[in-house]
Amino acid sequence: MSIFLGIDVGGSGIKGAPVDLDKGDFAADRLRIPTPEKSTPKAVAGVVGEIIEHFAGVIGDNPVGLTIPAPVLHGKVPFMANLDQKWNGFKADEYFEDKLGRKVVLVNDADAAGLAEVHFGAAKDHPGLVILTSLGTGIGSAIIYRGVLIPNAELGHLELDGYDAEKRAASSIKDKEGLSYEEWATKRLQPYYSHVEMLFSPDLFVTGGGVSKDWDKWGPLLNLKTPMVPAKLRNRAGIIGAALAAKDAVEHPDVLSMIPAVADANPADVADTE
Numbered sequence: 524m525s526i527f528l529g530i531d532v533g534g535s536g537i538k539g540a541p542v543d544l545d546k547g548d549f550a551a552d553r554l555r556i557p558t559p560e561k562s563t564p565k566a567v568a569g570v571v572g573e574i575i576e577h578f579a580g581v582i583g584d585n586p587v588g589l590t591i592p593a594p595v596l597h598g599k600v601p602f603m604a605n606l607d608q609k610w611n612g613f614k615a616d617e618y619f620e621d622k623l624g625r626k627v628v629l630v631n632d633a634d635a636a637g638l639a640e641v642h643f644g645a646a647k648d649h650p651g652l653v654i655l656t657s658l659g660t661g662i663g664s665a666i667i668y669r670g671v672l673i674p675n676a677e678l679g680h681l682e683l684d685g686y687d688a689e690k691r692a693a694s695s696i697k698d699k700e701g702l703s704y705e706e707w708a709t710k711r712l713q714p715y716y717s718h719v720e721m722l723f724s725p726d727l728f729v730t731g732g733g734v735s736k737d738w739d740k741w742g743p744l745l746n747l748k749t750p751m752v753p754a755k756l757r758n759r760a761g762i763i764g765a766a767l768a769a770k771d772a773v774e775h776p777d778v779l780s781m782i783p784a785v786a787d788a789n790p791a792d793v794a795d796t797e
Contacts, residue, residue, distance in 0.1 A: 525543065525544040525545050525770065526541050526542065526543055526544070526550050526581060526582055526583075526585070527541070527542055527544060527582065527585050527586065527587070527588060527766040527767075527769040527770050528540070528541050528542070528574075528575065528578055528581075528582045528585070528587045528588065528766065528769070529541075529542050529587075529588045529590075529635075529761070529762035529763060529764065529765030529766035529767075529769070530571055530574055530575075530587060530588065530589045530590070530762065530765055531590045531632065531635070531761035531762050531765060532558070532567060532571075532589065532590055532591050532592070532606070532632075533558060533592065533605075533632070533761075534558060534562075534592065534605045534606065534660075535557065535558055536555050536556070536557055536558055537555070537556050537557075537558050537567065537570045537571065537574065538553055538554070538555045538556075538758075538761075538762060539553065539554055539571075539574035539575075539577075539578065539762060540552070540553040540554065540578075540762050541578050541581045541582050541766075542762060542763050542766035542767075544766060544767065544770055547639075547642060547643030547763060548643075548759075548763075549759070549762070550581060551578065551581055553759075553762065554574055554577050554578070556570050556573060556574065558570070558606075561607060562606040562607045563607045563609045563610075564607075564609060564610060564613055564615060564618060564619075565622075566607075567606070568618070568619055568622045568623065571587075571589065571619065571623065571627075572622070572623050575587060575623060575625070584625065585769065585770075585773075586625065586626035586627065586628055586769040586770075586772055586773060587623075587625060587626070587627050587628070587765075587769055588628050588630060588635070588764075588765030588766050588767070588768040588769035588770075588772075589619065589627055589628065589629050589630070589765055590629075590630055590631065590632040590635045590761045590762075590764065590765045591603075591606070591610075591615070591629060591630075591631070591632060592604065592605045592606065592631075592632050592663075593605075593606070593610065593631065594631055594674075594675040594677065595615075595629045595630055595631050595634075595674070595675065596675065597777055598614060598615060598616030598617065598629055598777075599612070599613065599614045599615065599616075600612070600613050600615050600629075604661075605660070615629055616628070616629050626769075626772070628765075628768050628769045628771075628772040630674075630764065630765060630768040631663075631665075631674065631675055632657075632663060632761050633655065633656075633657050633663030633664055633665045633676075634665045634672055634674050634675070634676075634764070634768075635760070635761050635763075635764025635765045635767070635768060636655060636657055636663070636665060636731055636754070636756070636760035636761055636764050637653070637655040637664075637665025637666070637667050637672065637729075637764070638665070638667070638672055638764040638767045638768065639756050639759070639760040639761070639763040639764035639767065640653075640655055640729050640731070640754055640755065640756060640760060641653055641667045641670055642670075642763075642767060643756065643763060644729075644754060644755040644756040644760065645729045645752045645753065645754050645755045645756075646667070646727055646729050646752075648670075649670075649726070649727055650669060651668070651669070651725075651726030651727065652666070652667075652668050652669075652723065652724070652725045652726045652727075653666075653667045653668075653725065653726065653727045653728075653729060654666055654667075654676075654678070654719065654723060654725045654727075654728055654729070655667070655728075655729040655730075655731060655754070656678065656679075656716075656719075656728065656729075656730055656731070656732075657730075657731040657732040657754075658692075658693060658694040658730060658731070658732035658734050658735070659693065659694055659695060659732040659733060659734070660693060660695045661679050661689040661693050661695075662678065662679030662688060662689040662692060662693050662715075663679060663731075663732075664676050664677065664678035664679060666678075666723070678719060679693070681715075681718060681719070681722075683714060683715055683718065684714070688715050688718075691711050691715070692707075692711040692712055692714075692715040694707075694732060694733070694734040696711070697711070697734075704737070704740045704741040704744070705741075705744060707741060708741040708742075708744040708745055709744055712741070712745060713744075713745055713746065716728065716745060716747055716749075716751075717747065720747055720748065720749050724749075725749050726749070726750075727749065727750055727751075727752070728747070728749050728750070728751040728752070729751075729752055729753070729754050730742065730751060730752075730753055730754060731753075731754035731756075731757065731760060732754075733757075735753040735754050735757065736753075736757070738753035
C-alpha cells in the first residue's frame, strides 16, 4: 500500500488523515484539531506535530503533505490572507521539517483539491485542461493540464466589475448580501466564469466548496461553452491532495528549491515567535 499523511490547514480547523493512494481514500478516520486562535507558524506546527504523532504508526517515514490557504513558492509563503501575518515571506517547508523531524511538502489548499479531483474525483483521468474553483469565503482555484498541476493560480483575484472577483462572486458574498441562487448565478458567477472561460478555454470546470452540494440549484443556470460538474470529494479533497503532493515530492523533487537564489529566506525570522 502507498500510504501518505495529508494535513489540511484551515482558518478554523486543522484536519489530517493517512491516505491510501492506491484507492484514493482515507486509510484511517480523520483527526481534526481547532486552529489556534493565534495561528502563527509555530502554533500551527504544534498542531501538525500532534496529528503526525497520532498517525505515526500508519505512515512510517513517508513525507507529510500540508495544505495552507496561500500560494506556496518552492516552500516559501509569499503572502497570507487567512492565517497570522507572520506567515508572509516565510520559508515554511524548512521550518516545519526542522520542527517536526521529517520531510514536509507544502501545497496551496485549492491546488491540493484540484489534484485530488483529477486523480480520484469528478475529473478523474480527464485528458485535457481542467480548472477547479472552490467557492467559499473567497474563490480558490487550481489549473491542471493532462494531470499535471500548474501551481498557484489565484483566479479568485481576477478583476470583475472593478473588484477582486471573490469580493463579488464568492459564496460568502451570496450569503452576506442575501442573494438568491438565481441572482448569484446569473449576476455574479456568470460574468466570472465567462471571463475565466475566455482567458483559458478550459475543457472542464469543477466547482468545489461547501456550496457545491447545492450545485443543482445554481449550476444549470450558468450559460457556458465549457462543461461544469460539481466536485465529488468535497471536504476530503484537501487531505487527499496533500497526500498526493507528498508522494509526488518523493518521485519528482523540486530542483529549483535547491538553488540558493530561489530558496533565499531565513526561517529563524519567525521560527520562535508566538
